[in-house]
Amino acid sequence: MLGPEIGRFDLMGLPTGGMIAQQLALAHPDAVRRLALVVTGARLAPSGQRICLRWLELARARRWRELTGDMAAEVVDGPVLRGLARTIMSLTGTAPTVTEAADFVTTTSAVLAVLAVLAVLAVLAVLAVLAVPALVLGASVDPFFPADALAATAAAIPDAELRIFPGSGHGGPKQRSGPMKEAVAAFLGVDR
Numbered sequence: 001m002l003g004p005e006i007g008r009f010d011l012m013g014l015p016t017g018g019m020i021a022q023q024l025a026l027a028h029p030d031a032v033r034r035l036a037l038v039v040t041g042a043r044l045a046p047s048g049q050r051i052c053l054r055w056l057e058l059a060r061a062r063r064w065r066e067l068t069g070d071m072a073a074e075v076v077d078g079p080v081l082r083g084l085a086r087t088i089m090s091l092t093g094t095a096p097t098v099t100e101a102a103d104f105v106t107t108t109s110a111v112l113a114v115l116a117v118l119a120v121l122a123v124l125a126v127l128a129v130l131a132v133p134a135l136v137l138g139a140s141v142d143p144f145f146p147a148d149a150l151a152a153t154a155a156a157i158p159d160a161e162l163r164i165f166p167g168s169g170h171g172g173p174k175q176r177s178g179p180m181k182e183a184v185a186a187f188l189g190v191d192r
Helices: 015-027 046-060 064-074 079-092 098-114 117-129 147-156 177-188
Strands: 009-013 032-038 134-139 160-165
Touching: 009 015, 009 177, 015 032, 015 098, 015 117, 032 177, 046 064, 046 098, 064 079, 117 147, 134 147, 134 177, 147 160, 160 177
Parallel strands: 009 032, 032 134, 134 160
Antiparallel strands: none
């Protein structure tokens, strides 16, 4: 799929997709022109690991409403909105299909496995050879990829720009969509 007929392209990844995008850019540096990593980094913070473990337990126990409520609460900012999102989704969330449930368990398990301590150290070291300009953009209070994880990712990449939006969490791309889209568009040289 990444043959020469496609040419060089810009690549943007968000959370788990950003982890995959980093690996793609490392494996195919001649294909990727620029890399935008949005609310993602090379390592998942301990708080994010705990959340993912909790989600994995809820999924394995088939506690879908509790899981959807918990997931909804993690992508909004502020205690009132978090409580509201948790309550609404806990009451209205529906069970996933068998395929979706299996995919969630597989993806969450893989993220946790890849981000073991030794793997994290290797990823940060490997990013030093990333040969494309990168934008690492995120939020200061993201429990999955907080400011220090974003800064470590940007510091590991030779040609990286770091943008952190203060006071926002993992839901930053939704809640601060205008400024975040503008930052990515400016980095990629795209007119909005």
